Amino acid sequence: MDQENWKFVIAYLAAKENNSGDVQEIERQEKKIQEWLSKDPGHQQELEQALWLWENTSVLPENEQWRESFSTIQASLIQEVPQKTIKFKFWLAAVAAIAAITLFSLFYKVQQPVLQQTSIAWITKSASSGKIINVILPDSTQIWLNSGSSISYPENLRHADLRTVRLKGEAFFKVKRDPAHPFVVYSLNIQTRVLGTSFNIRAWQGHQTEVTVLTGKVAVSRDSAGIQSAAIHLLPNQKAIANPAKLQLENVEDGRTATSWTEGKMVFDQLPVKEVFEALERKYAVKVIADQSFKDCKLTAKFNNVSLNEVLQTIQLSLDIHYTINKQTIYIKGGKCN
């Protein structure tokens, strides 16, 4: 790929990354890229390389050089203090307060080690069945919360050294980049640690947990009773699968599939039928009662934000079931697994 091609590939990648950019511009860039792609089959690979470079240059590697430089002005900042009476008093008060708190907490810690940790208020947001909600955290991280899921975060998230949140269920994260303050998601049995990326976590109770990365880099480790396993590192279009026994990495064709639910779509890829029913229960706020367990039975299907009836009709054809709907309950009879 030569320099001129790179120019419009960069324009395309920038337009795509900058979602707030105008739609016409993105369309114009996409058209140009499509034309270019159709000229030579090799161009597809070139574009992938470009995307790879683009994504892997989106953050600076961590570097502590600034610290040394900053320490040289820290002295000047303190020297300025006496000239500013108000600030001086403030600093003095702050120092005194910190000293007092430190002393206090030392004693406190000895006596009440448990209560100490619970003093920070946590905020919880939930998406009820049938709803997908969009949550924006104090640090501008964006979260799409799938039906029947909830997310908790500490009140002081924005000023915390480690941005910690807890997830139940499934969510898609677009984490605000801040390399000095890593973002950590605790969910079921895993811990997901990132700097600033987008990724999907699927952590439904009773099933294996999955983390799928769309952009950037993510570290996933198993977390059992507070003890973490070694982390595995994921890049775009890779996913981590965690079950009680192990944690493994898999490549996926297109990471975006994992987030199709944010647009109301459902994509089942060899998903156990039991889980398919659970997904329907959450999405359509219904209860599914089947007269058999569908053990070891898996389903592959794709639905574009369609009605419950349409979904059931499709499942009827592929599994040969009978279904009746009574208010918010669906009764399923029979069925064969192919």
Next chain:
Amino acid sequence: MGENNTVGFNGDLVNNFDGKAFEDLYRRMYPTLKKYAIYLVKDVEEAQLILNDVFIAIWKNETRISNEKAYLFRAVKNASTNYHKVSRISFLHIEEEELPGIRDETADPAQLYLNKDRNRILYKLIDQMPERRRLVFYLYRIDGFSYKEIAALLDISVRTVEDHLARGFLFLQEKILKNESEFR
């Protein structure tokens, strides 16, 4: 670009810096701003002084900043213009290659493949680029400035900015991907 565009544009971080917010601002701005100062004055120590003077000034004056990024780059630019006036010495023209930077430690592609931290490798390569190209890359990719803003900061044309960026990416592609198709 994209996400970066909003970094530091929170609006609420204005005059009343607390120590933590100030340190945070310094940490975020340091990598590119330092390179920019070096680019302008061609002297690492002078650049360091200018950079720190600008920061000390905003701390002392509790300057009200609505767009801290644009403000800081402009302030460094002004300060280095003054520096040239005051010192009145014909500053040394340091060849780009002589400027301090990370030397080629990753020339061996096999070594690249072994090293898993792609982001770090890429930035090692970026740091090997000629000074101006490297600066354009940082200003664009890390600080999210537009071509137009970069052109104004570096006193070059928009076209040149675009060329530098494209060549920068081309350089990375040739250095890494052509040799290492398995790198992914």
